Amino acid sequence: MQLRNSSIIAVDAMGGDQGPPVTIKAILRFLNEHSDVRIVFIGSKEACELFSHVCTCPSIRARAEMMSCSAQVDDSEKPTVALRSKRDSSMAKAIELVATGNAHACVSAGNTGTMMSFGMKILKRLPGITRPAICALLPTLKRSTLALDLGANLECSAEQLHQFARLGALTAQCLYKIDHPSVTLLNIGLEPIKGSPLIREAAERISQDETINYCGFIEPNQMFLGNVDVIVCDGFSGNIALKTSEGVAEMIAESYQRMHDKNWISRLGAFFFKRSISSLNKTINPAHHNGAFFVGLEGIMIKSHGAADTNSFVKALVTAKEVVDQNIFQALKSNFITEAAITTRSKV
Numbered sequence: 589m590q591l592r593n594s595s596i597i598a599v600d601a602m603g604g605d606q607g608p609p610v611t612i613k614a615i616l617r618f619l620n621e622h623s624d625v626r627i628v629f630i631g632s633k634e635a636c637e638l639f640s641h642v643c644t645c646p647s648i649r650a651r652a653e654m655m656s657c658s659a660q661v662d663d664s665e666k667p668t669v670a671l672r673s674k675r676d677s678s679m680a681k682a683i684e685l686v687a688t689g690n691a692h693a694c695v696s697a698g699n700t701g702t703m704m705s706f707g708m709k710i711l712k713r714l715p716g717i718t719r720p721a722i723c724a725l726l727p728t729l730k731r732s733t734l735a736l737d738l739g740a741n742l743e744c745s746a747e748q749l750h751q752f753a754r755l756g757a758l759t760a761q762c763l764y765k766i767d768h769p770s771v772t773l774l775n776i777g778l779e780p781i782k783g784s785p786l787i788r789e790a791a792e793r794i795s796q797d798e799t800i801n802y803c804g805f806i807e808p809n810q811m812f813l814g815n816v817d818v819i820v821c822d823g824f825s826g827n828i829a830l831k832t833s834e835g836v837a838e839m840i841a842e843s844y845q846r847m848h849d850k851n852w853i854s855r856l857g858a859f860f861f862k863r864s865i866s867s868l869n870k871t872i873n874p875a876h877h878n879g880a881f882f883v884g885l886e887g888i889m890i891k892s893h894g895a896a897d898t899n900s901f902v903k904a905l906v907t908a909k910e911v912v913d914q915n916i917f918q919a920l921k922s923n924f925i926t927e928a929a930i931t932t933r934s935k936v
Contacts, residue, residue, distance in 0.1 A: 594624045595912045596691045598682040601631035602660045604697030605895050608635040614901035619648045626651045630678040661698050667705040683710045686887040693888035693908040697896050704740050711887040714924040720884030721752045730814030734760050739827040749790035755883045756818040757800050762916045769817035772806035879907025888917050
């Protein structure tokens with residue numbers, strides 16, 4: 589398999605709560621909407637046969653390749669166990685295609701911890717990076733805000749938070765086309781004395797880095813205002829903040845439904861606001877912005893929500909295409925390799 593001019597995305601078709609029934613539909617829709625992309629479908633023998641059966645359009649079939657696997661990563665499986673026994677899984681094969689240069693990016697809705705373990709083992713880390721992070725674009729009142737880490741590292745050192753700040757700043761430069769994106773650190777208060785000793789140490793490290801436009805702490809209630817470009821946090825705090833916002837969005841949608849069912853006057857009012865409420869839910873609910881990506885690895889891995897439906901998985905594929913098209917990985921790799929070379933020369 590050789591890389592062509594069009595982007596090639598390797599897809600773990602077995603990952604997620606629903607697996608092939610969702611990924612197959614999403615892939616077909618995505619290929620129909622994006623004629624400049626090729627897909628490598630990786631799944632069980634049965635999944636490949638199903639994909640071959642339903643993929644009847646010649647123009648789409650010409651841009652889809654299939655690769656069978658003999659194993660599947662279980663969501664309840666420990667990453668260390670999967671790392672030893674599931675190298676022939678659809679997830680591992682998708683990542684290996686990126687590592688060998690046969691795909692520009694891979695997408696999976698499988699277990700986050702296992703995906704990260706395979707990524708560190710197969711793709712390796714960028715020079716100077718101790719742990720990769722998951723980042724995503726959060727919907728806000730203005731343009732989106734880049735947040736990391738959102739679940740890859742439950743505990744982080746001050747040094748790792750500093751690394752995330754650098755990774756986030758460089759990624760934001762590529763996404764937003766700005767030279768000095770604003771970077772903040774998630775905390776329980778804005779004052780310099782607030783937060784744990786670790787958070788305060790991380791703030792000190794980041795503030796002393798002249799390559800980062802550090803703008804201080806940010807509180808969770810400010811995350812979705814859109815006043816900053818990058819929010820840095822550990823994976824535990826970031827994941828809680830993300831899922832809390834998803835819950836609030838779902839509460840708004842459910843409240844609307846209850847109002848609709850209350851009486852005929854409520855139903856009449858709900859009818860007139862239906863479109864506005866639907867638009868609001870799509871805007872503020874991060875679940876509608878599926879597709880987080882790992883930064884800090886020597887390759888592109890896109891993590892889809894495990895509960896993604898067809899529409900959400902299509903969004904994850906779109907995210908993969910956008911990350912490839914904007915050359916985010918090349919920018920990160922170039923920066924950290926250059927810095928590693930400078931550091932090595934200074935020690936000689």
